[in-house]
Amino acid sequence: MGLTFAKAFDQVRQSGFRSINVTYPEKELVTSKVMVADPLMRAIGTVKAVVFEVDGPKGINTGYSGFMNAYLAGQGTANPGKACQMGTGGVGKATRSAPHQFWPVFQGL
Numbered sequence: 001m002g003l004t005f006a007k008a009f010d011q012v013r014q015s016g017f018r019s020i021n022v023t024y025p026e027k028e029l030v031t032s033k034v035m036v037a038d039p040l041m042r043a044i045g046t047v048k049a050v051v052f053e054v055d056g057p058k059g060i061n062t063g064y065s066g067f068m069n070a071y072l073a074g075q076g077t078a079n080p081g082k083a084c085q086m087g088t089g090g091v092g093k094a095t096r097s098a099p100h101q102f103w104p105v106f107q108g109l
Contacts, residue, residue, distance in 0.1 A: 005029050019051045024089045034059035044097050063094035 003011065005026050012020055022030050027046045034050055036042045036059040047059030071080075085096055 006033075009033055013052055013057065017052060019049060021049055022047060031059060033057060036061075040064075040097065044093050046093050048091075048094075061094050063091035064097065067091070067095045 006029075009020075009030065024046075027048055030047050030050060031042075031045060034047055034057040036047065041047075041059070041061045041064065044061055044064060046061055046063070048062040049060040051058045051060065085092060
């Protein structure tokens with residue numbers, strides 16, 4: 001396409017799309033173009049999905065919710081103990097933030 005991310009985002013929005021999926025590294029760039037209602041999601045600093053609403057685009061971090069739903073389904077609220085996370089992309093930021101919701105003293109390596 002030969003467009004910058006900003007121009008591609010505006011073109012998609014003006015073309016009538018209802019939503020888009022955003023991948024790394026643009027999932028960090030798009031945060032400046034959307035409203036993120038949840039303070040935890042804003043703190044993570046990435047947006048995986050954008051929904052175009054009448055009052056403006058809304059950003060959602062599905063990496064966080066997907067990880068938490070899977071963890072809670074398999075482990076409940078059991079503390080994972082010492083953990084090692086490899087990778088710091090958008091989903092890595094989300095999964096790094098997720099344990100702190102239940103275990104404020106959680107420490108990754």
